Amino acid sequence: MYGINYIAFAIPLFLLFIGVEYLVARRQGKHLFQFDRSIANLSIGVAERLTDLFTTSLFYGVYAYLHDHFALFEIKPTAWLWILLLLATDFLWYWYHRLGHEINLFWGVHVVHHQSEDFNYTAATRITVFQAAVRTIFWAVLPVIGFPPGMIITILLVHGAYPFFTHTQTIGKLGFLEYFLVTPSHHRVHHAINPRYLDKNYGDMFIIWDKLFGTFQEEDEQPVFGLTKPLNSHSFLWQHFHFLIEIWYAVQRQHGLINKLKVVFGKPADFDESLRGLAERQFLSKHKQRASTQRFRGYVLIQLIFSIVLLFFLSLFEHQVAAFPKALTGLFLALTLVNIGCILEQRRWVFYLEWVRFSLVAIGLYVYWPHTALIITGGVVAFIYVFYFRELRRYYLQTLYGSV
Numbered sequence: 001m002y003g004i005n006y007i008a009f010a011i012p013l014f015l016l017f018i019g020v021e022y023l024v025a026r027r028q029g030k031h032l033f034q035f036d037r038s039i040a041n042l043s044i045g046v047a048e049r050l051t052d053l054f055t056t057s058l059f060y061g062v063y064a065y066l067h068d069h070f071a072l073f074e075i076k077p078t079a080w081l082w083i084l085l086l087l088a089t090d091f092l093w094y095w096y097h098r099l100g101h102e103i104n105l106f107w108g109v110h111v112v113h114h115q116s117e118d119f120n121y122t123a124a125t126r127i128t129v130f131q132a133a134v135r136t137i138f139w140a141v142l143p144v145i146g147f148p149p150g151m152i153i154t155i156l157l158v159h160g161a162y163p164f165f166t167h168t169q170t171i172g173k174l175g176f177l178e179y180f181l182v183t184p185s186h187h188r189v190h191h192a193i194n195p196r197y198l199d200k201n202y203g204d205m206f207i208i209w210d211k212l213f214g215t216f217q218e219e220d221e222q223p224v225f226g227l228t229k230p231l232n233s234h235s236f237l238w239q240h241f242h243f244l245i246e247i248w249y250a251v252q253r254q255h256g257l258i259n260k261l262k263v264v265f266g267k268p269a270d271f272d273e274s275l276r277g278l279a280e281r282q283f284l285s286k287h288k289q290r291a292s293t294q295r296f297r298g299y300v301l302i303q304l305i306f307s308i309v310l311l312f313f314l315s316l317f318e319h320q321v322a323a324f325p326k327a328l329t330g331l332f333l334a335l336t337l338v339n340i341g342c343i344l345e346q347r348r349w350v351f352y353l354e355w356v357r358f359s360l361v362a363i364g365l366y367v368y369w370p371h372t373a374l375i376i377t378g379g380v381v382a383f384i385y386v387f388y389f390r391e392l393r394r395y396y397l398q399t400l401y402g403s404v
């Protein structure tokens, strides 16, 4: 029988650091947090933690299978081997990260981490489960060498938490630590689009690999953050999938398998930038946005806070919650994150999404409380929905965006 999952406490802890960073930045007179960007960043972080609840055991299973069937050495967890494992993990990370910038397919999943034009602890949470899947391919070397899966998972926790702290502008250079650790200063360079900073400082914990393989750059001018071709969208779905869609368009334009593979495994620097416009016209109808009202911001913020609280309890009782309510809650949370992005973008189809979420809640309630009163209420709501659809929609959009 499993107990509660203490790793869930990382969620309030990271939020505490974000709060402290916000206050320190204000004291330093720096404007490091923009509302829409922070919300978009944290939404991606929530999605990653949420999908982790469903995938971590799968990744663990991969390591266990490889260790059981292909381990070259029998490794016992001694102090030196823990250090060796940490170095090996960091070395593999360097190459995973570097190839994430040098190969289109891998950039398609890593780009999400770089979309924020703010650089603060909220940007650190921009990780996706797709990245975790690609990383698993690289880290699969570790169980084959012979490192036990329990050791690997422990090191990955440390290795996963460390980079959170390098995403800040409130900390300057850190003296002798700059020689061997990846510091906030080093990582600011990695997120910057200044020409001299491009494709530099891929390290996660140790900067030694960058120095060894010629990708090190010191922070010697004010960094400008984001993408060289900014996304200009906070849509949750668009941020996740835009570059993969662009790759798909590029592949379709090529003839022959070899040419198609050259696109998939080609360099992002050589990628046809015009495909972004094509994908945007297809999937992202541009429209004039009004200034966000206080109410609209309040609604988005409440949804995000609610999502984080729900995620915390779902993580804490991960091993106690049965599969069905876990999946239902997960789906509701995922739709809420799409909803948040949709509202930030002032999309009108958010109204339909609200009804899907409402239906999910109704299904959940009915499964656990199939009472006549609930059925009658559901019937009344469905009746109102069908007969007053237009009025409801107008009222909702008017209230949220100040326009229909």
Ligand SMILES: [Zn+2]
Binding pocket: 097, 101, 110, 113, 114, 190
């Ligand atoms: Zn990167």
Ligand SMILES: [Zn+2]
Binding pocket: 113, 124, 167, 187, 191
């Ligand atoms: Zn980063």
